[in-house]
Amino acid sequence: MSQQIDAPAEPTGRSSPYDAYTAYAAVIVPGLLAAFALWAGWRSSGNIALSLVAAAAVLVIVAAYVAWRGLLIPNPQDYYGGLALIALCLFAFWASSDLPGLRGFSFGAGTAPRLFAVVLLAFGVAIMAMGVLTEGKPLERYAVRGPFWITVSIFIFALTVRQLGLVFATFASFVVSGLGSAETRWIETLIAGVVMTAFSVLLFVYLLNLPFQLWPRF
Amino acid sequence: MNDLLANLALGFSVAATPWNLLFCLIGALVGTLIGVLPGIGSVATIAMLLPITFGLPPVGALIMLAGIYYGAQYGGSTTSILVNIPGEATSVVTTLDGFQMAKQGRAGPALSIAAIGSFFAGCVSTVLVAALGEPLTRIALLFGPAEYFSLMALGLIFAVVLARGSLIKALAMILAGLLMSMVGSDLETGVGRMTFDIPELSDGIGFVTVAMGVFGFAEIIRNLEGSAEDRSIVQAKVTGLMPTRKDLKDSAGAIGRGTIIGSILGILPGGGAVIASFAAYTFEKRFAKHPERFGNGAIEGVAAPESANNAAAQTAFIPLLTLGIPPNAVMALMVGAMTIHGIVPGPQVMTKQPELFWGMIASMWLGNMMLVIINLPLVGLWVSLLRVPYRLLYPAILVFCYIGIYSINNAPADVIIAAVFGIVGYWLVKHEFEPAPLILGFVLGPLMEENLRRAMLIARGDVTVFVTRPLSGTLLGIAVLLLVLAGLPMLRKRREEVFVE
Numbered sequence: 001m002s003q004q005i006d007a008p009a010e011p012t013g014r015s016s017p018y019d020a021y022t023a024y025a026a027v028i029v030p031g032l033l034a035a036f037a038l039w040a041g042w043r044s045s046g047n048i049a050l051s052l053v054a055a056a057a058v059l060v061i062v063a064a065y066v067a068w069r070g071l072l073i074p075n076p077q078d079y080y081g082g083l084a085l086i087a088l089c090l091f092a093f094w095a096s097s098d099l100p101g102l103r104g105f106s107f108g109a110g111t112a113p114r115l116f117a118v119v120l121l122a123f124g125v126a127i128m129a130m131g132v133l134t135e136g137k138p139l140e141r142y143a144v145r146g147p148f149w150i151t152v153s154i155f156i157f158a159l160t161v162r163q164l165g166l167v168f169a170t171f172a173s174f175v176v177s178g179l180g181s182a183e184t185r186w187i188e189t190l191i192a193g194v195v196m197t198a199f200s201v202l203l204f205v206y207l208l209n210l211p212f213q214l215w216p217r218f
Numbered sequence: 219m220n221d222l223l224a225n226l227a228l229g230f231s232v233a234a235t236p237w238n239l240l241f242c243l244i245g246a247l248v249g250t251l252i253g254v255l256p257g258i259g260s261v262a263t264i265a266m267l268l269p270i271t272f273g274l275p276p277v278g279a280l281i282m283l284a285g286i287y288y289g290a291q292y293g294g295s296t297t298s299i300l301v302n303i304p305g306e307a308t309s310v311v312t313t314l315d316g317f318q319m320a321k322q323g324r325a326g327p328a329l330s331i332a333a334i335g336s337f338f339a340g341c342v343s344t345v346l347v348a349a350l351g352e353p354l355t356r357i358a359l360l361f362g363p364a365e366y367f368s369l370m371a372l373g374l375i376f377a378v379v380l381a382r383g384s385l386i387k388a389l390a391m392i393l394a395g396l397l398m399s400m401v402g403s404d405l406e407t408g409v410g411r412m413t414f415d416i417p418e419l420s421d422g423i424g425f426v427t428v429a430m431g432v433f434g435f436a437e438i439i440r441n442l443e444g445s446a447e448d449r450s451i452v453q454a455k456v457t458g459l460m461p462t463r464k465d466l467k468d469s470a471g472a473i474g475r476g477t478i479i480g481s482i483l484g485i486l487p488g489g490g491a492v493i494a495s496f497a498a499y500t501f502e503k504r505f506a507k508h509p510e511r512f513g514n515g516a517i518e519g520v521a522a523p524e525s526a527n528n529a530a531a532q533t534a535f536i537p538l539l540t541l542g543i544p545p546n547a548v549m550a551l552m553v554g555a556m557t558i559h560g561i562v563p564g565p566q567v568m569t570k571q572p573e574l575f576w577g578m579i580a581s582m583w584l585g586n587m588m589l590v591i592i593n594l595p596l597v598g599l600w601v602s603l604l605r606v607p608y609r610l611l612y613p614a615i616l617v618f619c620y621i622g623i624y625s626i627n628n629a630p631a632d633v634i635i636a637a638v639f640g641i642v643g644y645w646l647v648k649h650e651f652e653p654a655p656l657i658l659g660f661v662l663g664p665l666m667e668e669n670l671r672r673a674m675l676i677a678r679g680d681v682t683v684f685v686t687r688p689l690s691g692t693l694l695g696i697a698v699l700l701l702v703l704a705g706l707p708m709l710r711k712r713r714e715e716v717f718v719e
Contacts, residue, residue, distance in 0.1 A: 078387075081649040085390055092397055095412040099404075105679025109404035109411055112667040116397045123390035130386070140648045146442035147641060150435065150616065154637040157620045158630035170617055177613040181442050184609050192610045200621055210625050 023071040027063045029083055030128075033090060034059035040093050048093065051118050055086065058125050062132055076139045079131025085124030092117040149180035165213045166205065170197045222348050229348075229576030233584055238281050241274065242581050245282040246588045249289020250296075250596075276559035277574050281581040283555055288585045291531060292336060292593060295524055299328045301615070302437060309527070310433070310654050311499040315512060315519025327461040328520045331469050333590050334461075335525035339477040340586035343532040346481050347579055363672035364683050368693040370666045373483075373493040375697040378655055378704065385705055388655045391646075395659025396666065398423060405668055418631035425661055427623055427632050431639025432646070432653045434619050438612050439644045461517075469521035472502050476525030484530030496658075498526030532582055539567045539575055 034056040041052030066073060073079045092113060099110025157173035174193040178184040204210045232238065274282065291309070298309040299316035312332070319328040361369075378388040401412045402422025413419040461469070479501060480494040502522040503512040512519050538549045561567065561574065568575045623632050646653050677683035685691045 077649045078384075081387070081651060084645075084649075085394065088394060088397070092400075092412065095414070096400075099409060099411055100407075105674055105677075107406075107667075107671040107674065109407050109409045112670065113397065113400040113411060116393055116400065116663075120390060120393035120397055123386060123393060126386055127384075127390060130384075137650075142644075142648065143439070143443035146439045147644060150439060150442075150640070151637055153613075153616065154435075154620065154633055154640075157617075157624075158633040158637075161620075161624060161630055166621070170621065173620060174613045174617050177616050178609070181609050181612070183607075188610065189613070192614070196614050196617060200617065204621055204625065211628070212625075 026066050026071050026073055026076075026079070029080075030059040030063040030066075033083065033086055034063070036090050036094075037086075040090060040097070044093070044097060048114055048118070051121060052090075052093065055090075055121055055125060058129075059086070062128060065132060073131060075131045075134050075136025077131070077136050078127050078134070080139065082124045082126070082128025082131055085120060085127060089117045089121040089124060092120075145182075146180045150177055153177035153180075162213065163217055165215045165217065166201060167197055167214055168216065170200050222345075225572070225576050226344075226348050226580065228572060229578075229580030232277060232573045232577030233281065233580035238278055238577070238581060239584065241278045241282040242285045242585050243588055245285020245287075246289040246585050247592060249286035249291075250293040250589065250593065251289075276556075276561060277577050279555060279559060280552070280574065280578055281585075283552060284578055284582055285585045285588075287531065287552075288336075288340075288528075288582065288589060291527065292333065292589050295332045295336075296329060296593075299325055299332065299520070301611075309495070309523075310657070311495050311523040312520055314499070315514070315516050318513065318515035319517065319520065322515050324515065324517075327465050327517065330461045330594060331465060331473075331517055331521045332524040333593050334466075335469065335473040335476065335521045336528040337586050337590045338473050339480060339525040339529035340532060340583055342477050343481050343484070343529040344579055344583040346529075347533055347536065348576070360689060362687070362690075363669040363676060364687050364690040365693065366669040367666060367673055368684055368690040368697070370662045370669070372693045372697040372700075374655070374658060374662060375700050378701070384650070385701075387651050391651055391653070391655040392659035395656040395661075396663040398428070398656075399660045399663025400667070405664065406671070416631075418629055418635070421627075422664075423635060423660075424623075424626060424632060425657075426626055427636045428639050428660055429657055430619050430623055431636035432643035432657060434615070435636060435640025436643025436647060436653070438616060439640060440647055441608065441612065465517050469517050472498075472518035472522040473525045475501060476522035477529045479522075480526030480529030481533050483526070484533030485536050493658075494530035495523035495527040496654075498522040528586070532579075535578070 037052045037056035037059065041049045041056065044052065096110045096113045096117070099113070100108035101110050101114070102108060153173040153176040156176055157169045160172065161169040171193050174196055175189060178186075178189040178193075201214065205212055205214060233242065295309045295312045295316070298312040299320050302313050302317040302320075316328045316332070319325060374392050378385060378392065399422070401419055403409065403413075403420055404411055410420050476498040479498045483494040483497055499512075499519060499522055502516075502518045503509050506512065506516070506518065534549055538552060556562070561571065619636070620633050623636050624630060626632065643653055646656070673683055674681075683690070684694060
């Protein structure tokens with residue numbers, strides 16, 4: 001669900017060198033979302049279908065307007081922010097489409113999620129519209145190094161803590177997360193990694209008595 | 219008056235026994251120690267330490283848990299001030315000015331004021347709880363599902379009013395939080411909602427997981443991309459641990475107002491301490507002579523929310539003990555602890571086990587006093603955390619977060635979910651969305667849904683019930699008024715910006 005949010009997050013600021021390649025995202029992303037909304041609207045009924053079709057219509061209109069304006073978006077932060085919220089809502093509609101809805105005046109499992117999603121959809125559309133109608137800051141650049149190595153470090157921890165134990169997982173994820181910064185000094189980080197590992201083991205396993213696997217399991 | 223004194227005397231006679239004092243001290247110390255570690259807030263701490271208290275007598279166990287609660291919350295605010303990572307939702311607002319103060323080399327006064335404010339609030343709310351406990355039971359009983367729903371809506375609007383930047387984006391964040399909180403099993407039918415048959419999602423996404431991702435991981439990612447100058451605060455020298463006379467004078471009013479706001483909001487179920495800290499901050503900012511100081515290291519911005527969350531945390535025991543409804547995540551854990559010791563939370567606690575009820579209240583006051591005594595001398599120790607260079611600090615914070623998240627359910631998947639939320643949080647910052655309303659919506663989502671469902675069922679599908687019931691209508695009216703008030707200056711500012719251009 002959350003990756004969905006990041007989908008339209010390409011750097012498309014007006015002054016960025018990626019402009020030539022990604023400017024079309026300003027039209028392609030809402031177009032795809034509109035298609036998805038129509039498809040989801042086709043499969044649902046009642047007010048949900050109505051709001052989905054309405055959202056699709058607004059998306060198409062805004063995309064057409066953006067194309068007419070020469071793909072220039074005055075407030076790209078809000079434009080893509082709104083699009084991401086719309087994507088989240090559409091995803092929620094799709095994910096909750098199998099849940100029972102309102103029966104009489106009794107809520108079904110799917111009523112509240114869809115209720116919240118409809119309201120959020122309205123806000124998403126409004127924020128996207130703000131992106132076209134108001135002046136704003138260009139998109140900021142996204143760092144790659146930090147997020148990438150921190151994510152790798154998290155995966156190392158999550159994937160090894162069960163099998164290889166806390167000692168390995170802590171030390172390995174500590175050192176790997178160090179790759180995320182250009183300022184890291186390796187000898188220092190290795191020593192700190194050992195200290196941190198020892199401290200964590202002492203605190204969590206011996207003082208707090210948490211049931212962690214310490215060493216690799218064979 | 220006699221009742222009050224008698225009740226308090228009973229409470230102190232229970233809390234002041236050597237064993238209970240020891241439990242209280244251990245709780246406060248352990249709570250502070252763990253709460254101060256970035257990334258592990260009071261919810262995680264209490265969840266982790268719950269098993270330790272199983273072997274104690276019920277009163278001792280609850281006193282120790284309450285001590286951990288306070289200690290961890292205090293430690294959480296320390297982390298908010300020093301590292302800009304709130305341990306818990308209640309200390310989110312403390313980061314706004316607390317961290318700015320730390321940046322200016324005034325971490326010491328910020329920490330001291332947080333402790334002093336908390337202690338003052340603790341004293342006042344102890345007396346308040348003792349005096350109002352019983353009459354409030356009757357008021358709280360007037361609350362039906364419609365009122366609960368409206369109350370929570372009001373709380374969320376408070377969060378929006380607080381958020382900087384766009385009102386509509388903050389509202390959208392609340393709804394995104396509400397929507398995400400729907401993941402997991404349906405309360406009534408037990409059907410998995412938006413879980414895609416992933417077993418790790420069947421219990422929903424944990425609050426701590428989301429909070430650590432959106433606040434902890436995202437903050438670190440963002441810090442890493444900045445140049446070393448941006449976080450020179452971490453190496454900055456901290457001088458003058460004690461607040462100056464001016465600091466005390468500036469914050470005295472804020473502490474008093476924060477205590478009042480916190481005590482009132484804490485009594486009302488539905489997010490007490492969190493909303494209280496937000497509300498107190500907003501209040502200070504709205505009615506300050508120089509609101510532009512807020513967010514730039516105003517000491518009132520630390521004093522008010524820290525007093526308010528402490529007062530609210532204390533009065534939050536009222537809905538738990540009178541109605542059996544946990545107003546926040548920590549109280550939900552307290553319900554678990556009480557149930558394990560064979561105590562059913564509800565109105566009968568105050569009448570049937572007065573020594574437990576009043577003993578706990580009294581121990582909170584003692585615990586707060588201990589915290590001031592423990593923490594003011596130890597402030598230097600926490601400040602020394604600042605001297606660790608960021609290149610070593612951030613992997614340590616990360617690893618603590620990993621272990622903390624993992625320890626809640628022993629589920630590696632939780633750590634990965636937190637990573638996803640870390641990226642989401644980073645993205646939100648890049649698009650100028652505030653993460654705080656998202657978290658609040660996320661916490662209140664399930665409760666709001668439950669009460670909405672019940673209210674609609676009772677009213678037989680009549681939506682107007684929220685407006686026609688006087689209490690509920692009033693609460694919603696205040697919410698609308700707040701929105702209008704917050705919207706007006708924003709509109710004005712927007713116009714000014716347009717004119718400038």
